[in-house]
Amino acid sequence: MFGAVVCPRCRKGFAVDLEHDTSSCPHCGRKVQTRRMKTYFTSASASLTARAVGDLNRRERDLRTFDGEVMTEKERTSHSLKDVGSVLTELGEFTPSELAARLEMKDADELVSRLLLTGSIYESSLGRFRKT
Ligand SMILES: [Zn+2]
Incomplete structure (x- = not known):
């Protein structure tokens, strides 16, 4: 067998x-x-x-x-939007890769576009963002 x-x-x-x-x-x-x-x-x-x-x-x-x-x-879901909000305040002006590093994410492109769509951030200069 x-x-x-x-x-x-x-x-x-x-x-x-x-x-x-x-x-x-x-x-x-x-x-x-x-x-x-x-x-x-x-x-x-x-x-x-x-x-x-x-x-x-x-x-x-x-x-x-x-x-x-x-x-x-x-x-993707390990950071609540509240956490992200306080990180955005801390960072001031930031690039998506700076945000990704701060949140220990691989990339924050998706998050940035979502934040842009919801009006939480705006593009303050080319490729740089700020909290609204
Ligand atoms: Zn073995």
């Missing part, structure tokens, strides 16, 4: 031969005891098990992408 398992160290899926007591992760070399591993799939067929391993690894990648999106969303 073969089993699809997930490596406890690198979290990648791989196939083990359940007849063997131990197996090694092909990704990071971690030795595991096959009987203690949670099997996500078991089959007498090596090729079916390999396909299940492929599914496991794809799912892992999807989860990572999802994490990335969650983090971007958090970054």
